[in-house]
Amino acid sequence: MDLGIFCKSTLDGEVVDHCFSALLGIGKNADPSYLDWLMRAWGWTLAVAGLGLLIALSLGAIMGTLRTLPPENPANRFLVRLSTAWVELFRNIPILVQVFLWYHVIPAFIPPLKAFPSYLLVSLALGFFTSARIAEQVRAGIQSLPSGQKAAAIALGLTTYQSYRYIILPMALRIVIPPLTSESMNLIKNSSVAFAVSVPELTLFAMQAQEETSHGVEIYLAVTILYALSAFAVNRAMAHIEKRSRIPGFIVANTEVAAH
Amino acid sequence: MKAGLVAAGLLIGTFNAQAASQTMDKIKSTGAVTMGVRESSIPMSYTTGDSRFDGYHVEICRMILGDIKDKLGMSTLRINYQPVTSQNRVPLVQNGTVDIECGTTTNNVNRAKDVGFANTLYVEEVRIAVKANSGITSISQLAGKKVATTTGTTSVQLLRKHEKANGVNFDEVYGKDHADSFLLLESGRADAFVMDGSILAGNIANSKNPKDYKIVGEVLSTEPIAIMVRKDDPEFKAAVDAAIAKIVANGKMPGLWNKWFLAPIPPKNIVVGLQLSPATKNAWANLNDKPAEDYNKK
Numbered sequence: 001m002d003l004g005i006f007c008k009s010t011l012d013g014e015v016v017d018h019c020f021s022a023l024l025g026i027g028k029n030a031d032p033s034y035l036d037w038l039m040r041a042w043g044w045t046l047a048v049a050g051l052g053l054l055i056a057l058s059l060g061a062i063m064g065t066l067r068t069l070p071p072e073n074p075a076n077r078f079l080v081r082l083s084t085a086w087v088e089l090f091r092n093i094p095i096l097v098q099v100f101l102w103y104h105v106i107p108a109f110i111p112p113l114k115a116f117p118s119y120l121l122v123s124l125a126l127g128f129f130t131s132a133r134i135a136e137q138v139r140a141g142i143q144s145l146p147s148g149q150k151a152a153a154i155a156l157g158l159t160t161y162q163s164y165r166y167i168i169l170p171m172a173l174r175i176v177i178p179p180l181t182s183e184s185m186n187l188i189k190n191s192s193v194a195f196a197v198s199v200p201e202l203t204l205f206a207m208q209a210q211e212e213t214s215h216g217v218e219i220y221l222a223v224t225i226l227y228a229l230s231a232f233a234v235n236r237a238m239a240h241i242e243k244r245s246r247i248p249g250f251i252v253a254n255t256e257v258a259a260h
Numbered sequence: 261m262k263a264g265l266v267a268a269g270l271l272i273g274t275f276n277a278q279a280a281s282q283t284m285d286k287i288k289s290t291g292a293v294t295m296g297v298r299e300s301s302i303p304m305s306y307t308t309g310d311s312r313f314d315g316y317h318v319e320i321c322r323m324i325l326g327d328i329k330d331k332l333g334m335s336t337l338r339i340n341y342q343p344v345t346s347q348n349r350v351p352l353v354q355n356g357t358v359d360i361e362c363g364t365t366t367n368n369v370n371r372a373k374d375v376g377f378a379n380t381l382y383v384e385e386v387r388i389a390v391k392a393n394s395g396i397t398s399i400s401q402l403a404g405k406k407v408a409t410t411t412g413t414t415s416v417q418l419l420r421k422h423e424k425a426n427g428v429n430f431d432e433v434y435g436k437d438h439a440d441s442f443l444l445l446e447s448g449r450a451d452a453f454v455m456d457g458s459i460l461a462g463n464i465a466n467s468k469n470p471k472d473y474k475i476v477g478e479v480l481s482t483e484p485i486a487i488m489v490r491k492d493d494p495e496f497k498a499a500v501d502a503a504i505a506k507i508v509a510n511g512k513m514p515g516l517w518n519k520w521f522l523a524p525i526p527p528k529n530i531v532v533g534l535q536l537s538p539a540t541k542n543a544w545a546n547l548n549d550k551p552a553e554d555y556n557k558k
Binding site for chain 2: 010011012013031104107108114118195196198200204207208210211212213214216
């Protein structure tokens with residue numbers, strides 16, 4: 001184990017004056033060290049995953065809700081079909097293949113997409129892929145509610161929109177927080193596919209830096225720790241949300257156990 | 261029984277200095293050897309489809325292994341081909357999965373800490389491939405442009421050093437392998453692809469319209485590309501080097517060069533069209549295993 005590798009310059013392999021020189025702006029023209037590069041790569045991982053998570057949660061919640069609409073008019077029936085198609089489309093193609101589709105295939109047909117930065121396309125791919133999985137969890141959450149809830153909402157004279165807005169979703173979304181936690185952590189880990197379309201994130205750093213330094217063990221250890229940290233931070237944040245949003249007497253009988 | 265075996269071993273040992281080599285012992289006892297090959301490094305080492313592999317280095321390696329087979333007095337030797345990538349080739353040689361790597365590995369000081377290299381039979385020049393109609397003729401014109409290179413290769417660091425030394429800034433894009441990097445150039449996501457000349461020539465020859473691309477500009481770096489073996493097995497390296505010396509002495513190298521670089525090669529009968537460089541000729545004339553650092557000191 002030689003952790004000194006992280007304080008070496010990425011240009012000539014010599015030890016730099018300050019390990020964090022480039023990041024903290026110590027020494028204006030200092031060469032970036034491998035630690036600087038590692039932190040930049042971590043930033044990319046978090047950026048791609050964060051953007052993907054936003055897309056996944058919002059689209060997943062919408063599509064999952066649409067799948068449960070009562071088929072009482074043609075508009076609703078169309079929306080149910082649309083959301084079902086969405087889920088099946090994005091659920092049945094491996095994530096790596098989806099990333100390539102977004103990066104190489106779709107821009108060939110829609111040239112303006114070529115101008116999109118690759119991290120944006122990866123975030124879209126990750127977001128859509130995960131949204132299909134989240135949609136299914138949201139649908140399961142909604143369908144797990146006692147049917148009396150819906151009936152009571154209709155009896156009160158609430159519209160479909162109002163019954164979802166005030167009765168069904170507030171309950172269902174609380175129920176699905178635990179599986180959403182897993183899904184969000186998965187998204188952080190899945191973001192490693194971004195290396196394949198030249199986003200300079202942690203996995204690309206690991207491959208390139210171990211090639212340059214021949215210190216694969218230290219490099220992969222550092223990258224592993226950062227992935228684990230990121231995923232665990234998401235886990236804690238979701239646990240916090242779960243705890244704060246809890247309504248006494250609803251859903252969770254055991255008030256001590258948070259997301260695990 | 262055991263004592264008899266030991267005595268026999270000692271006897272053989274006196275006649276055959278090779279017995280001290282782990283790799284040789286493994287080849288002898290299993291009747292098989294694992295050759296590390298690349299999937300798409302045309303014409304050095306690539307697949308011709310159907311998990312068959314061929315190429316300049318692969319053919320030389322087969323000659324070397326044939327020589328070692330004769331040396332060990334074996335009648336047959338099975339060669340298992342193990343595809344490797346830029347990222348996993350060194351670890352796979354280190355951990356013994358691959359006995360001899362015949363791809364496109366640069367012999368440099370850093371890698372020599374982990375693995376051994378046979379004498380160089382190919383000296384690579386890192387060049388720039390661009391679209392023929394781009395008007396780019398030199399690396400200085402790439403400032404602010406998108407430059408593709410492959411993750412896990414020495415070219416990535418080379419570009420970084422060049423940026424620092426000349427105060428220019430490229431917008432680097434990284435392909436996950438050479439075919440992927442070339443696709444970036446082809447689809448216009450990159451304006452240039454910086455890589456070893458043979459890989460550029462191979463990808464261009466293999467493309468839909470080879471006339472659309474050009475290899476331009478100055479030589480960015482000169483690198484000995486060598487066959488890689490385990491580090492802690494000098495006897496095996498010596499056997500490989502002896503076989504190489506025999507191939508060179510028999511005058512087989514120019515023919516091999518013409519076969520792989522200037523004539524149509526399988527599976528599609530494309531012609532790479534890379535002329536023999538003085539640097540490579542010199543390596544044949546003076547066999548050595550010097551690392552890249554010694555080449556770029558000039």
